[in-house]
Amino acid sequence: DTPEYPVELPNEILHNILIWLHPADLPEVSLVCRRFYFLIKENQRLCEDIYRLRLDAPPENAPIWDWEAELRDIVRLDEIFHTSRGNYVEKDVSNMQKFLVPLSQQPNSTGSDMSQAHRLPFVYKTVNRLLKHASLNGRSRDEGEESQRPVSRNVEYLSGLFEKNEVATRVFTQQSPLFDRINSRFEGSVTPFPEPLEKHQQSAKLHCLYGRPAQQGGRTRSTTTYPWACSKVYDIREYSHLNGWGPFRKDGSGRVDWEKVEAINILMWKNISTMCPRTDIFDEIWDTPFFGSFANSYVPTNLPTLSDLDAQDPYGVTGTYYRVVCFLDHSDFIRFNFSNMGIVTDNIPRPPLDRGEATRLILMDLEVTRIGAPGPGDGLDLPVVHFKGVSRSFDSDFVEDVHSTLTGSVRLTQEGEVKWSSVSAFDGQERWRSEGVQVGGVKSARGVVGTWFDSDYDIHGPVGPTVFWKAADCKNPREALLKGASEMIMQPEWLEGVVVTFEGESEDDDDDDDNDEDWDADLDPIEDELPGLLEDAEMDLDDVTTRAMGNT
Incomplete structure (x- = not known):
């Protein structure tokens, strides 16, 4: 019945x-x-x-x-x-x-x-x-050719939650001390470094996983976050042997410092979005909520032919990567860290920094060279993979400029995060090191966020931020760059070139400073340091030397 x-x-x-x-x-x-x-x-x-x-x-x-x-x-x-x-x-x-x-x-x-x-x-x-x-x-619900790529329903669900409630998103992703500093600005106070709290790290990591760095902050959202992030990233006190000069905590534990990663993300997205506005190869990574923020989210379109080493590599190292490197004019870096401007005592953060940076785009080709067992300080679940490669920088017209070689390794930390280390060499001489963490885990499409610094760990710097992520294998990376360049070359933002000066202090702000004579003495070594610095950023020496001397 x-x-x-x-x-x-x-x-x-x-x-x-x-x-x-x-x-x-x-x-x-x-x-x-x-x-x-x-x-x-x-x-x-x-x-x-x-x-x-x-x-x-x-x-x-x-x-x-x-x-x-x-x-x-x-x-x-x-x-x-x-x-x-x-x-x-x-x-x-x-x-x-x-x-x-x-x-x-x-x-x-x-x-x-x-x-x-x-x-x-x-x-x-x-x-x-x-x-x-x-x-x-699954497959993307959006229409069009790009929708044929696989997507995660978990990511679509989280994106919907965070996108539909801007207030809740801000509440949970903006509880780190960086945003406390922005708020304290309105109270007219300069506060010491806060006591490290786990909620600060949790909020900063949520912000990093969310993947859309906040460009405005404060109670009224009227303050740009860039100067405060820039202050943290370029403060030489943030770099020591305890954190390996990378985005790790200063307690020597080897755990990721998500507050540092958050600051780098904010800074890099500001530079990238100004240098390359609305370019597909950047927007997907930097302006799409939760894109690639989970393990194995990078999936090749075409199944590659793997060598014996590649088949044993759990991190998927071999391939081509987009890399962005930023740095301060060296005179600004010295002035910020070693002058008497503003403060600083050891327990107080440096003031917000809004001097503008040089931004450089690089293509890296990496390949695995050997695979070894993890060491005493590593996570034990995966091996250590060593690699070598070549990096090719592009000038402001996206023409290949300087090449360098690099070697490095990928390993798990004891807390299970993926750590990338590399050394760049020019004419066979080691010049720069880099340490980074892969946001999202093993084989994440989100990529690696970290720092670069002198290969000899010079306590006087320079230091700066860098990010890189694996290029889609369905596209020729260089052609993708050229296509992006042709689409944006006539945009007003591009006319400034790749050296971006943001709103804030002008280059002439310090012309009347009482300490100009002291600055001249501080800047005496700059001519010797600039060539090495510029080798990494591959900028035109005459242009930057002129600018550096003009700032003094």
Whole structure:
């Protein structure tokens, strides 16, 4: 006989109906009758099917063991961002948690009870877990040829949450001291370095994973973040043997300093977006929320023919990379770090810096040379991969300029992050080192964010930021650059050239300084230092020497 009521349907049919419910509706449906209650309660298979219908199937190396808990956290995350459905209310979250896990086991778990301090750790852990479980299982829903590339439904879900609620996005991605400094500016105070707190690192990492660096900050969002990020990145006190001169914490633990990575991202996106406005090869990486911020998100379009070494390389090193290097005019760098301007005592950050930087685009071709076992200070889950390569810089007309060779290695840190180290040589002489962390993990498309510095670890610098990411193998990297150049060459922003001066102090601001004679003495070594510095940035020596002398 045909069932007269839904409750009379077989379990298999009811299961296939229930999987189409929004997770927040499960508690309400379970209260309809006894049969629904026992069909839904503690049904891991039902929760798994509901999850898989909406989100990525987790990769084999990151399985999900508690599907009920995953659904509960998704409901809570939805509630915090208030974007999932128009009729979504707080009681749905409370009911879901009471149904899945006794409230006594979930202190401060409901959306209405969670204070602001409790919400950041939850959002941080849940976003990181969703990215850990992300995989490229589907195709983009957008139309067009580019939509044929695989996408992650977890990333699409997170992008929707963060894009639809700008206020919540700012709350969770702007809690690092960099934004506290911007806010304190309006209070007329100069505060010492804050006590290191894990919430600062969590917020900064969320900002980095989100992938769209904030260009405005402060309570009124009227202040540009660039000068404050620039101040942190170029402060020579941020570099020491304790953090390996890279984006790592100064306690010697080897853990990533996400506050430093955040500052580099803000600085680099400002420079890139000014140098190469609205160029596809940059926009996808730098202006697309959560793009490539998870492991194995770089997927080649064409299956490459792998050498024996490449087949053993878990990091996918071999290939072509876009790299961007930025640096201050050397006179500005010396003035900022070693003059009497402004402050500085050891416990107080340097003032915001808005002098403008040189920005250089480089193509790197890397190949694996050998693979070894991890050392005592490395993560033990993956080997250490060594590589060599050639870098080719491009001048302002995107014509190949200076070439250099480089060697380096990729390894896991003890906390499981991917660390890249390299040394650049010119005419066989080592000149610059670089340390970076791969945002998103192994084989992430997001790429590597880090620092460059003198190969001898000179405590007087120079130092600066650098980023690089793997070029899509479906395109010729050089042709992609030329295409981008032809599209933007007539844009007003490009007419300034690759040396970008941002709004702020003019180059003549210091003409009347009382300390000009002292500056002349400080700058005596510049002529000797500039050639080496410019070899890395491949800038025209005459132009920069003229500018450097003009600044004095």
